Every structure is written in C-alpha cells, then in structure tokens.
Amino acid sequence: xxxxxxxxxxxxxxxxxxxxxxxxxxxxxxxxxxxxxxxxxxxxxxxxxxxxxxxxxxxxxxxxxxxxxxxxxxxxxxxxxxxxxxxxxxxxxxxxxxxxxxxxxxxxxxxxxxxx
Amino acid sequence: xxxxxxxxxxxxxxxxxxxxxxxxxxxxxxxxxxxxxxxxxxxxxxxxxxxxxxxxxxxxxxxxxxxxxxxxxxxxxxxxxxxxxxxxxxxxxxxxxxxxxxxxxxxxxxxxxxxx
Numbered sequence: 001x002x003x004x005x006x007x008x009x010x011x012x013x014x015x016x017x018x019x020x021x022x023x024x025x026x027x028x029x030x031x032x033x034x035x036x037x038x039x040x041x042x043x044x045x046x047x048x049x050x051x052x053x054x055x056x057x058x059x060x061x062x063x064x065x066x067x068x069x070x071x072x073x074x075x076x077x078x079x080x081x082x083x084x085x086x087x088x089x090x091x092x093x094x095x096x097x098x099x100x101x102x103x104x105x106x107x108x109x110x111x112x113x114x115x116x
Numbered sequence: 117x118x119x120x121x122x123x124x125x126x127x128x129x130x131x132x133x134x135x136x137x138x139x140x141x142x143x144x145x146x147x148x149x150x151x152x153x154x155x156x157x158x159x160x161x162x163x164x165x166x167x168x169x170x171x172x173x174x175x176x177x178x179x180x181x182x183x184x185x186x187x188x189x190x191x192x193x194x195x196x197x198x199x200x201x202x203x204x205x206x207x208x209x210x211x212x213x214x215x216x217x218x219x220x221x222x223x224x225x226x227x228x229x230x231x232x
Contacts, residue, residue: 012131014201020123024204081201
C-alpha cells in the first residue's frame with residue numbers, strides 16, 4: 001500500500017459541500033461543534049463524522065474544554081493545496097507567455113506603404 | 117438527489133496523485149494520451165479512466181484528430197478551486213488582522229519612567 005499523500009486528504013476533504021461550509025465558517029473564527037452544526041440540515045452525529053474527515057486531513061483541529069469541543073482552522077493544509085494549484089497556474093501561464101512571444105517573433109511584418 | 121457542485125468534482129479529481137501528475141504534465145502543454153501515460157506505472161486503460169474523471173470535472177478536455185487524442189488543461193476549473201481556497205485564506209487573515217488590532221487597542225500602556 002502506498003502512503004496517502006497529505007494533498008490527497010486535503011482535496012478529498014474539500015470535495016464535499018458540507019465540509020466546505022464548515023471550513024468556510026471556521027475561516028471566520030473558531031466555533032463549537034454545535035455552532036458548526038447549527039446551519040446544517042443534518043444530525044449532530046453526521047457533523048461529527050465530517051469533522052473527523054476534516055481533522056484527519058489536517059484542515060481543522062479541535063480541542064475539548066469541559067463539555068465543549070472548540071474547532072479551529074489549521075491554515076497550513078489549506079495553504080499547501082492553494083500552493084499546488086497556483087504552481088500549476090504559473091506553469092500554464094508561463095507556457096502561454098512563451099507561446100505569445102513565439103507568435104510575435106514569427107509574425108510576418110506588415111509591408112510599409114511607399115510614400116507617393 | 118442534490119446536484120453535484122462543480123467544486124466537488126474538481127477537488128475530487130485532484131484528490132488522486134496520478135490525476136495530479138496528469139494535470140501537472142498538462143499545465144506545461146498539451147499531450148497525447150500515450151504521452152500522459154508514459155511516466156505512469158499503470159495500464160493505458162487505467163490512464164484513460166483517470167482522464168475520464170479529469171474531463172468530467174472540467175479540469176481537462178481532449179480532442180481526437182485521426183488516431184491521436186490530444187489532452188489540454190482547462191484553466192477555469194482550476195481557477196475556481198484556487199479562488200475558493202484563497203477566499204477562505206483572506207477571510208482567515210482578515211480575522212487575524214482584527215484580532216491583532218483588538219489586542220493592540222486593549223494592551224495596557226507601559227508606564228513612563230519619570231525623569232530623575
């Protein structure tokens with residue numbers, strides 16, 4: 001078995017709309033599990049399962065104090081995913097730039113009109 | 117059944133290391149299916165299956181000319197995924213800024229030493 005790459009887990013976690021809603025909420029600040037569950041039309045147990053996927057991916061961490069579990073965003077995983085995508089974009093844009101330069105170089109020069 | 121959001125498909129497609137390798141290759145320029153398959157230790161049929169997932173997600177499109185299918189990156193899906201992540205980061209950084217400002221405002225002022 002190959003080890004699962006962290007990016008696999010991050011993108012997998014982000015592939016679900018409920019989990020994206022939870023990340024969206026946590027990017028505005030920490031929240032308890034019941035605060036996270038409040039806008040979601042599902043059982044608390046389903047929310048806890050989504051939270052487990054988010055924690056396994058490293059996107060979120062949570063801490064229990066007394067009876068309240070507080071969840072926080074863990075920016076590093078999100079940054080790694082953003083970096084992977086932006087590197088692909090940079091590579092793609094670089095190719096377009098070279099293509100543009102090539103086309104400009106090889107373009108036939110317009111003939112000058114002679115003065116009459 | 118809920119309709120599947122485009123971001124679900126994009127992140128799902130990116131959650132696999134082989135598919136990320138294919139996107140990486142295509143971000144440097146178009147490639148035929150056999151060129152895509154060349155560095156990958158798997159059957160051509162497995163590569164074609166990964167390609168189908170990438171095409172369904174909108175990250176890649178391909179076109180057949182004669183016997184050769186050429187694959188290209190489709191930057192819009194990648195941009196949408198990048199935008200979603202960077203908006204979360206912006207929201208998270210904004211919160212940190214406000215927190216910093218709050219702490220600076222509420223910090224007890226250091227007492228001035230009297231001149232002797």
